[in-house]
Amino acid sequence: MSEQKTVLDEGSQSNAVAIAALLIALSSLVGYYALPNEALWIRLSVLIGGFVVAIGMVAITSNGRRFISYSKDSINEVKKVVWPTRKESTQMTLIVFAFVAIMAIFLWSSDKIIEWVIFSLFLGWK
Numbered sequence: 001m002s003e004q005k006t007v008l009d010e011g012s013q014s015n016a017v018a019i020a021a022l023l024i025a026l027s028s029l030v031g032y033y034a035l036p037n038e039a040l041w042i043r044l045s046v047l048i049g050g051f052v053v054a055i056g057m058v059a060i061t062s063n064g065r066r067f068i069s070y071s072k073d074s075i076n077e078v079k080k081v082v083w084p085t086r087k088e089s090t091q092m093t094l095i096v097f098a099f100v101a102i103m104a105i106f107l108w109s110s111d112k113i114i115e116w117v118i119f120s121l122f123l124g125w126k
Contacts, residue, residue, distance in 0.1 A: 017057055017058065017061050018058055029050070031050065032044070
């Protein structure tokens with residue numbers, strides 16, 4: 001029972017930190033627009049500083065740590081991808097263009113044949 005309560009407490013603390021971080025981010029955004037007469041670097045420092053603090057707060061929560069771990073794993077997986085060479089990309093692009101051209105000719109000819117059959121043979125229009 002105490003383990004379940006600890007997990008619930010950790011989850012509620014995580015949610016409270018996330019809400020506080022959201023409020024800090026929103027207040028930094030409001031601060032940026034509330035200081036129109038100040039220098040741009042002051043306004044940007046308020047905005048960026050608030051966002052950095054909010055991101056730092058979220059990063060220390062359990063969900064934030066899981067997201068950071070997920071991001072690192074995703075970056076490692078992208079590094080394992082074997083990307084096609086320029087020659088392979090060019091060849092595949094040309095194949096796609098050729099296929100599209102052939103399909104366009106086929107569909108145009110099919111349309112004209114069906115049009116001829118319906119209008120000339122069945123309806124007798126010339």
